[in-house]
Amino acid sequence: MTDFQAPKGVPDYLPPDSAQFVAVRDGLLEQARRAGYGHIELPIFEDTGLFARGVGESTDVVSKEMYTFADRGNRSVTLRPEGTAGVMRAVIEHGLDRGPLPVKLCYAGPFFRYERPQAGRYRQLQQVGVEAIGVDDPALDAEVIAVADAGFRSLGLEGFRLEITSLGDETCRPLYRELLQDFLFKLDLDEETRRRAELNPLRVLDDKRPHIREMTADAPVMLDHLSDVAKQHFDAVLAHLDALGVPYEINPRLVRGLDYYTKTTFEFVHDGLGAQSGIGGGGRYDGLMRQLGGKDLSGIGFGLGVDRTLLALKAEGKTVGDTRRVDVFCVPLGEQAKAQLVVVAARLRAAGVRVDMAYGDRGVKGAMRAADRSGAAIALVVGDGEIEAGTVKVKDLATGEQVDVAADDIQTAVLTRLG
Known part of the structure; x- marks a missing residue:
């Protein structure tokens, strides 16, 4: 038993399961890249004021869940609880909004919220996000939503649904706010x-x-009080989603956990996850850039939960990614054999093949057990007999069949077998 453990609510992802984590993260990102979103790498911590102003003082995220501390210069900094405010800060700081619009960015990584840990709700949560900034176009809203939908489907996920609503614009929100209050x-x-x-x-x-939900069951909803402009915007978004074949359900009571959302607001939900059913969501955030000291430009984005998506796949009995560490495992029997196979391994890696080998002079049985555990398709075995004959034994680990191949031809033979 170690003296140390991971902090509460912070999951470790270890081989072989970490291969699934990587497959989910990269699969979600791939769909964004196909739609022209460029990668942005964000700081893990930012000035606390960025999140207080950008996320909203009334949110649980700001009022209860942020990891905030004073650094050695006595500046208040916060581990990022979400990605949009940081992206907006970077866009303003580096003048990306002065170039072609929309600015389309994607990112992935850990975010931090001090929550009560439970299945699918972690204090270090992993997300993939996109932001499209600078153009208020319903077709762009639909694209962002379609990218998320395609990301989940590319992983084989099926049992999710998209809930969508509009939270209105600056002309109808104040009136609705009074009505709701x-x-x-x-x-x-x-x-x-x-x-x-x-x-x-x-x-x-x-x-x-439950008692609050009961009390507010008859509360007025924003969808019934949209301005003509906001209603036209929402109808256009839905028409684009219909044309793209992205199924959705209108949920008039949908509210996201961050204050900056306006107009199009959406969430992807998976009922296989119990109470923590959201696997991702987002929306449009008109006014956020102005609030952070930039131009008055619109934006729309999403954050998709990698951890939650993994749990959703598990609930559907599905796995993704290649959990095999390597394609080829080298088994040297003796020092001379090891010197030879080290070079073979390096050349195969240079040709794009994943290769590991038995280190530490273990016996043939132990080395072959390690080969099986690695997930490799092929083992390359060299002993004194092979060195003398100038060959390498190539063993198919699935069938147990083995053949001797001339040492000079080994790379070609391996590449051919792996297809």
């Missing part, structure tokens, strides 16, 4: 919920407690 302030709310209703009444509709 009038409704909420007539209810017998606890102090914390009342405070939330004052800061951002939409957040109360997102409350998962």
